[in-house]
Amino acid sequence: MAPLLAVEDLHVTFDSPTGVVEAVRGVSFTVGAGECVAVVGESGSGKSVTARTLVGLAGAGARVRAARLDLADRDVRSYRPRDWRRVRGRLAGLVTQDALVALDPLRTVGAEVGEVLAAHDIVGRRERAGRVVHLLDEVHVPEPGRRARQYPHQLSGGLRQRALIASAIAGEPALLIADEPTTALDVTVQAQILRLLAERRATGAGLLLISHDLAVVAQVADRVLVMRDGRIVEQGPTGRLLRAPQHPYTRQLLAAVPSASSRGRRLGEPAQVRDGCAVPVLRRTPLPARPVVRPDDAVLDAVGLTRRYGPHTVVRDVSFRVARGETLGLVGESGSGKSTIARLVAGLLAADAGTVTFESARWSGVPERTRRPLRRRLQLICQDPLGSFDPRYTVGRVVAENLDPGPDRTDRVLALLHRVGLGPDLLHRHPRSLSGGQRQRVAIARAIAPRPSLIICDEPVSALDVSIQAQVLDLLGELRAADGTALLFISHDLGVVHHLADRVLVLHDGVVVEQGPVGDVFSYPRHDHTRSLLDALPTLVTAG
Amino acid sequence: MTVTLGTTPTAVVAATLVTDPPAPARRRRGRPRPGLLAAGTYLILLVVAAVVPALLAPGDPLAADPRAALTAPGAAHWLGTDQLGRDVWTRVVHGAGHSLTIGLAATAIAVTGGVLLGLLAGLAHRFADEALSRSFDALSAFPLLLLALLLITVAGPGTASLIVAIGIATLPHHARVVRAQTLLVRRAGYVEQAVSFGLSRPRLVLRHVLPNVIGPVPVLAVIGLGEAILAAAGLSFLGLGPQPPSPEWGAMLSEGRNYLQVAWWMTVLPGAAVTATVVALTVVGRHWQARFDGRQH
Numbered sequence: 001m002a003p004l005l006a007v008e009d010l011h012v013t014f015d016s017p018t019g020v021v022e023a024v025r026g027v028s029f030t031v032g033a034g035e036c037v038a039v040v041g042e043s044g045s046g047k048s049v050t051a052r053t054l055v056g057l058a059g060a061g062a063r064v065r066a067a068r069l070d071l072a073d074r075d076v077r078s079y080r081p082r083d084w085r086r087v088r089g090r091l092a093g094l095v096t097q098d099a100l101v102a103l104d105p106l107r108t109v110g111a112e113v114g115e116v117l118a119a120h121d122i123v124g125r126r127e128r129a130g131r132v133v134h135l136l137d138e139v140h141v142p143e144p145g146r147r148a149r150q151y152p153h154q155l156s157g158g159l160r161q162r163a164l165i166a167s168a169i170a171g172e173p174a175l176l177i178a179d180e181p182t183t184a185l186d187v188t189v190q191a192q193i194l195r196l197l198a199e200r201r202a203t204g205a206g207l208l209l210i211s212h213d214l215a216v217v218a219q220v221a222d223r224v225l226v227m228r229d230g231r232i233v234e235q236g237p238t239g240r241l242l243r244a245p246q247h248p249y250t251r252q253l254l255a256a257v258p259s260a261s262s263r264g265r266r267l268g269e270p271a272q273v274r275d276g277c278a279v280p281v282l283r284r285t286p287l288p289a290r291p292v293v294r295p296d297d298a299v300l301d302a303v304g305l306t307r308r309y310g311p312h313t314v315v316r317d318v319s320f321r322v323a324r325g326e327t328l329g330l331v332g333e334s335g336s337g338k339s340t341i342a343r344l345v346a347g348l349l350a351a352d353a354g355t356v357t358f359e360s361a362r363w364s365g366v367p368e369r370t371r372r373p374l375r376r377r378l379q380l381i382c383q384d385p386l387g388s389f390d391p392r393y394t395v396g397r398v399v400a401e402n403l404d405p406g407p408d409r410t411d412r413v414l415a416l417l418h419r420v421g422l423g424p425d426l427l428h429r430h431p432r433s434l435s436g437g438q439r440q441r442v443a444i445a446r447a448i449a450p451r452p453s454l455i456i457c458d459e460p461v462s463a464l465d466v467s468i469q470a471q472v473l474d475l476l477g478e479l480r481a482a483d484g485t486a487l488l489f490i491s492h493d494l495g496v497v498h499h500l501a502d503r504v505l506v507l508h509d510g511v512v513v514e515q516g517p518v519g520d521v522f523s524y525p526r527h528d529h530t531r532s533l534l535d536a537l538p539t540l541v542t543a544g
Numbered sequence: 545m546t547v548t549l550g551t552t553p554t555a556v557v558a559a560t561l562v563t564d565p566p567a568p569a570r571r572r573r574g575r576p577r578p579g580l581l582a583a584g585t586y587l588i589l590l591v592v593a594a595v596v597p598a599l600l601a602p603g604d605p606l607a608a609d610p611r612a613a614l615t616a617p618g619a620a621h622w623l624g625t626d627q628l629g630r631d632v633w634t635r636v637v638h639g640a641g642h643s644l645t646i647g648l649a650a651t652a653i654a655v656t657g658g659v660l661l662g663l664l665a666g667l668a669h670r671f672a673d674e675a676l677s678r679s680f681d682a683l684s685a686f687p688l689l690l691l692a693l694l695l696i697t698v699a700g701p702g703t704a705s706l707i708v709a710i711g712i713a714t715l716p717h718h719a720r721v722v723r724a725q726t727l728l729v730r731r732a733g734y735v736e737q738a739v740s741f742g743l744s745r746p747r748l749v750l751r752h753v754l755p756n757v758i759g760p761v762p763v764l765a766v767i768g769l770g771e772a773i774l775a776a777a778g779l780s781f782l783g784l785g786p787q788p789p790s791p792e793w794g795a796m797l798s799e800g801r802n803y804l805q806v807a808w809w810m811t812v813l814p815g816a817a818v819t820a821t822v823v824a825l826t827v828v829g830r831h832w833q834a835r836f837d838g839r840q841h
Contacts, residue, residue, distance in 0.1 A: 346740065347739075348736055348739060348740075368739075368745070372742045372744070373742070375739070375740055375741065375742035376740075376741065376742050378740065379740055380736075380737060380740050382733060382737075384733060387732065387733035387734065388733040388734050388736075388737045389734055389737075390734045390738075390751075390752050390755075390756065391734070391756060392755060392756065401738075401741060402741050446737075450741075
């Protein structure tokens with residue numbers, strides 16, 4: 001039997017003002033009925049363009065060329081927009097990443113899902129409402145009858161993603177294409193959505209899953225294609241690919257994933273190759289040794305922090321202590337109060353109750369004037385470095401601002417840029433023209449400039465590709481060893497925290513449910529919430 | 545294969561509509577539009593007329609010649625003369641200085657006051673902001689001319705009070721834009737970061753808030769300048785600005801009004817000058833605004 005989807009030598013090019021951009025360069029693969037194929041790659045690898053081309057939505061100005069492009073035994077190469085409209089939703093359904101923008105804010109969820117049924121004339125007008133409720137029920141939306149009458153903004157991220165999947169499967173397409181379906185979601189919700197997608201496969205539908213996250217696809221995919229620069233560098237059954245990656249890039253990707261096993265070691269080093277044949281074990285070089293942390297020597301002491309927004313208490317009685325040179329991880333799902341704690345500790349937000357002591361001085365409830373002399377001892381790195389730079393400033397000025405003035409300031413800036421692995425040529429560049437990883441390095445250079453004793457890192461690597469994330473985490477690991485800087489490391493990614501933190505604080509609905517050494521907490525979780533976070537975490541089962 | 549989005553209204557398609565924005569329409573550089581070119585040329589001439597009027601019209605705008613009163617446009621006075629025999633062209637050229645000075649001075653008051661009050665409202669505590677903002681709203685509720693008239697009634701007619709009145713009347717517009725911009729900037733990540741550099745509040749405002757707030761102001765000022773010139777002409781038409789025999793465009797219109805049936809040229813030229821100035825400033829201002837908006841995204 002012919003596969004559901006057969007792609008041979010697919011090329012997609014875009015005309016841009018600077019010339020022709022080749023996004024996909026000769027990709028070939030198949031997806032069979034009931035099979036889940038995952039395409040993994042970093043941003044710019046061409047994975048999304050590939051997915052969109054398969055539903056005729058490659059984008060404006062795209063030129064598609066292929067030796068074969070068969071969807072359910074139909075050659076779709078010569079399809080025009082009108083033909084594609086019949087295909088979308090019926091033969092191939094597309095689920096995109098951000099369900100909030102993908103759903104029309106002015107229409108109810110039921111109307112949105114029902115529209116697919118109407119467009120393809122699948123069920124009569126009278127049965128449509130019932131069918132919509134049935135579909136929502138099928139994707140495990142609780143109280144589907146009520147939810148169908150609600151608007152997207154009344155639904156949580158997970159429910160919205162489910163509604164989007166419901167509309168994608170409404171026409172019972174033979175092939176379901178999911179482009180980063182779980183990227184914006186918390187781990188527990190992500191696990192549910194992955195399970196849901198796996199269920200579709202059981203009904204005989206083919207599933208093409210696009211993701212940047214190897215661990216996510218490892219959960220559900222039968223086969224994995226690794227894409228880079230528009231080409232497939234490696235493909236194979238999931239288990240084989242993860243256990244014995246052949247291509248250096250696949251190995252680099254696998255090595256870059258932070259986890260318990262990568263603690264104290266670099267993530268950014270490519271795996272070793274011995275005598276030309278692949279070594280299954282991922283070798284990682286160790287990070288420099290760090291000074292011993294003395295738990296009684298506290299840099300920061302937070303006691304009973306509470307913060308309310310109107311009637312909502314977002315942080316309730318949170319106490320913790322960061323010792324000199326220690327890395328404290330703060331994990332929790334979105335809305336658990338992580339960022340509020342960062343702002344309270346940074347003295348950017350006043351607490352309703354509780355006190356913060358920094359460097360043995362009172363830090364909360366005092367006027368800004370009193371705090372100012374100590375300000376530079378506590379620095380911030382946030383998720384969006386670009387937003388934290390004055391839009392008019394060059395890289396040099398951004399870093400220089402956090403240094404004392406002096407004739408040798410430019411030299412000191414250059415030295416800092418060198419420390420974070422950036423060349424002197426970037427000095428006069430504008431941060432806008434830098435890549436995400438370079439921007440975060442600039443932010444780190446600025447943060448370490450005044451030699452702070454504590455750096456608050458609020459999701460510093462969440463917006464980065466895994467290999468760039470690995471480099472930034474390695475950099476943080478090196479810097480804290482060299483400077484003895486304490487880190488308050490906030491992340492929703494348990495793997496990152498496990499890799500980097502000494503102790504961890506698990507936050508749930510603004511309350512600390514568990515804290516302790518990271519190994520203890522993650523190996524022997526005592527609280528149910530910690531356990532559910534860990535259970536939901538997709539893990540890579542690789543040898544070594 | 546070029547793919548265009550169909551009208552199939554499914555969520556799936558809607559998703560792509562949002563995530564796949566069409567390529568931004570780019571205007572090719574190096575080919576200025578004729579309208580913009582004309583507006584620019586006119587404004588350059590206007591500035592020349594204001595700074596060195598003798599270059600365009602060597603005569604004396606006040607020199608009366610009763611024998612040549614109300615001469616139609618011709619060889620001697622190519623745009624005719626007024627009821628006192630003064631050359632209309634010379635007067636209009638020399639009037640540019642008056643109109644431009646009043647417009648610039650009034651706009652300067654509006655921009656300076658607007659930026660300061662807007663910044664204050666945007667940075668102040670809620671109650672002060674509320675009080676300032678409501679007063680901007682109250683001032684904006686009056687039409688520009690009516691408000692200016694009211695202020696001149698209090699202060700008495702004259703060029704100085706005309707300038708102040710127009711300045712105050714157009715101030716709320718600038719203040720509101722600056723306030724809105726300030727509210728955005730003060731919550732920006734880089735301002736929060738600057739707190740952690742240990743910057744004092746005034747330095748923080750001067751270094752990070754003000755420069756980032758001020759972006760749209762020059763554009764607004766250019767468009768506001770046209771508005772101020774129009775208002776000034778209107779008020780001096782009513783006799784509340786520069787007094788005769790000064791060759792101010794509004795005052796000239798007012799004088800020419802009585803001779804409209806016998807000497808149309810007395811009103812047409814000053815009127816055309818006012819109109820062309822406002823249109824040219826608006827065209828240039830809008831173009832600049834479009835460029836500015838383009839740069840923001």
